[in-house]
Amino acid sequence: MWKITYRVHRQKGNEPPHYETFQVEVDPEEYVLDGVEKIWASEDRSLTFRHACHHSTCGACGMRVNGVEKLTCITKIKDVVQDGGTLTVEPLRNFPVVSDLVVDLGPLYRKMAAVQAPAVHALSMTPWEGQNIAPPADIPMRSADEEYIRLPDCIECGICISACPVAATDPEYFGPAPLAAIQIQGLDKPELLALADSQEGVWRCHSAFECSAVCPSNVDPGRRIMDLRRQVSAKRLKLA
Amino acid sequence: MEPQKNDPKNLWDWFNPKGRNVGGWAFILNRIAALGLVFYLYLHLFVLGKLAQGPQVFDQFIATAKSPLYILGELLVIAAALYHGLNGVRVLLTSFNIGVPQQKQMFYTALLLSVLGTLVFAVRMFTVH
Numbered sequence: 001m002w003k004i005t006y007r008v009h010r011q012k013g014n015e016p017p018h019y020e021t022f023q024v025e026v027d028p029e030e031y032v033l034d035g036v037e038k039i040w041a042s043e044d045r046s047l048t049f050r051h052a053c054h055h056s057t058c059g060a061c062g063m064r065v066n067g068v069e070k071l072t073c074i075t076k077i078k079d080v081v082q083d084g085g086t087l088t089v090e091p092l093r094n095f096p097v098v099s100d101l102v103v104d105l106g107p108l109y110r111k112m113a114a115v116q117a118p119a120v121h122a123l124s125m126t127p128w129e130g131q132n133i134a135p136p137a138d139i140p141m142r143s144a145d146e147e148y149i150r151l152p153d154c155i156e157c158g159i160c161i162s163a164c165p166v167a168a169t170d171p172e173y174f175g176p177a178p179l180a181a182i183q184i185q186g187l188d189k190p191e192l193l194a195l196a197d198s199q200e201g202v203w204r205c206h207s208a209f210e211c212s213a214v215c216p217s218n219v220d221p222g223r224r225i226m227d228l229r230r231q232v233s234a235k236r237l238k239l240a
Numbered sequence: 241m242e243p244q245k246n247d248p249k250n251l252w253d254w255f256n257p258k259g260r261n262v263g264g265w266a267f268i269l270n271r272i273a274a275l276g277l278v279f280y281l282y283l284h285l286f287v288l289g290k291l292a293q294g295p296q297v298f299d300q301f302i303a304t305a306k307s308p309l310y311i312l313g314e315l316l317v318i319a320a321a322l323y324h325g326l327n328g329v330r331v332l333l334t335s336f337n338i339g340v341p342q343q344k345q346m347f348y349t350a351l352l353l354s355v356l357g358t359l360v361f362a363v364r365m366f367t368v369h
Contacts, residue, residue: 067259093253165267168253206270207331209263209343222263223340230337 001025002083006035008047009090011097019088020044028078032070033061035077036089036101049101056216059157063101064090069159071216092162094171108158111174115195117154117181122147125184153217154180160211160221166204173204176211176221183224187231197236202229266347270327273320280317311365319358326350 006024011017022039033051040047052058054073061072065080066088081087095103124147141148160176161167167175174195179202187193196202205225212222233239254271257264290298304310330346333339339346 064259069259094250165254165264168250169247206267207263207334207343208260208267210261210267213261213263222343223337226334226340227337229335233336 002028002077004035004077004081004084005086006039007086007088008036008039008101009088010047010100011091012046012099017097021086026077028076028083030077031073032063032065032075032077032080032087032089033072035087036072047101048099057155059155062092062157062159062162064088064092064162069093069163069214071157071159074216092158094161094164094167095158103158105156105158107171108156108161108175108177111178112156112181115174115178115181115192116185116189117156117178118152118185120149120151121184122149125186152181152184153219155217157216159214159216160219163210163214165208165210166206170200170204172200174200176205176215176225177219179205179228180219180221180224183228183231187228187235193232193235196228197232202232205229262344262347266327266330266343266350269323269351270331273324273327276316276320277324280320308366315358315362315365318361319354322357323350323354326353 003023003025006022007019008022009017010020022043024035024038026035026038031054033049033054036047036049037051040049049061049063051061051073053060056071056074059071063070063072065072065075067090069092070080072089077087089101091097091101091103095105095107098104154177156177158177164173164175167173179196182192182196185192187196202225205222207222207226209222211225212220215221255268257268260268287301290301327347327350330343330350333346334343
């Protein structure tokens with residue numbers, strides 16, 4: 001077992017943020033979220049944080065670990081700290097802090113709704129994802145016209161928006177996840193073309209590619225935004 | 241509290257290198273180079289303004305501008321212009337979805353060419369003057 005120090009961001013209501021430290025005994029194979037839960041269970045029941053599935057599906061436990069955006073349920077302690085070291089846990093950037101490690105992801109959800117982010121989509125809509133996914137042969141299709149569908153990779157965790165330096169100074173910028181959701185759908189709908197080609201759309205991105213670097217679901221939003229720019233240009237120049 | 245547009249408190253995130261990846265470093269350097277070039281533009285206009293004060297004043301400034309400190313400043317301008325221009329090519333290409341998976345390698349190339357170009361100018365500027 002390792003003994004490490006968790007340095008945790010605390011903030012309740014309108015009080016100024018501060019940090020509290022907790023000594024935690026952990027198995028290095030455990031995950032950062034496990035340590036946060038231990039603090040809550042045995043040290044301070046007032047610590048607020050969000051979690052649900054513990055296997056990178058729900059996107060609830062996004063936090064900054066030592067300054068870097070991580071999905072804490074899949075971030076092993078041994079990968080971010082050494083025995084006897086200190087691990088800083090903070091809420092995501094570019095969202096309002098509700099309490100301690102919890103942020104209000106409402107702005108992201110509203111943008112995802114505005115871009116009509118699909119709950120499921122056909123494999124053929126997403127060639128990048130579909131290329132390496134073989135349809136499950138043992139599941140028969142009801143008709144020849146039917147398509148295989150899947151859940152989108154994006155788990156709406158908000159990590160990409162937290163890492164985006166442009167979102168830091170422009171909360172109205174649609175941001176990586178919503179723009180990636182437009183790219184997945186294509187630009188056949190005029191309202192999506194208008195959103196992508198707006199002041200807060202693809203042209204606001206400054207190509208830092210931090211979103212792609214931190215995305216825990218390999219959505220590669222940076223690449224999708226660049227592809228969306230190409231699509232928007234082609235539409236406007238009537239090449240597509 | 242909801243983050244505010246153009247909140248100067250968050251401007252630091254443009255330059256904060258902590259936890260940034262290769263693309264983030266390219267972004268930070270691009271901003272610093274851009275700010276340096278804008279500062280130089282105003283400085284350049286200020287210096288040109290000396291022409292209006294007569295040839296004697298301008299010649300006096302030109303004599304001062306040959307000092308190593310000024311040459312170093314000019315070298316920084318060249319370094320900033322080289323990096324900003326070359327990284328601009330990288331941003332332009334990726335903006336049309338060309339070479340996005342190779343954006344890191346393109347950044348390293350832009351950085352290497354900028355350093356090499358600056359060295360060539362440095363040798364020339366510090367030996368010819």
